[in-house]
Every structure is written in structure tokens, then in C-alpha cells.
Amino acid sequence: MAVTRVDGVHDATFSYDQAEGYVTFDTTVTSVSEIVAELERMTDFSATQRESNGTR
Secondary structure: OHHHHOOOEEEEEEEOOOOEEEEEEOOOOOOHHHHHHHHHHHOOOOOOOOOOOOOO
16 A cells, blocks of 8 residues: 555555554554555555544
8 A cells, every 4th residue: 555655654554345454553653644644645545544542
């Protein structure tokens, strides 16, 4: 997935059937808003942040 090209993103898993994805990233390198912007720029998808599961 294109979002793994963003600096600081370690892993990304997406389910097209469920229309959701999970991204693991380093908060000292990037942010949710930067990831969302890049995802929307690189694909035809729109994205919004849902609640975090609280893991780091």
C-alpha cells in the first residue's frame, strides 16, 4: 500500500471489504494528519481517523 512509503510508517494493513485500515507509525516522525493527507493524495480513497487502540 502506498502509505507505507510515508517516512515513519512501519506497517499498514487494509481491508477493502470492511473499508478500514490500520497503520503503525512513529509519532516522532509523522502524524495521523500527514498519513491521511498522503493516503488521499496517492489513492482514490478518502480517509478519517478512528479511535486508536492505544498501542505504540
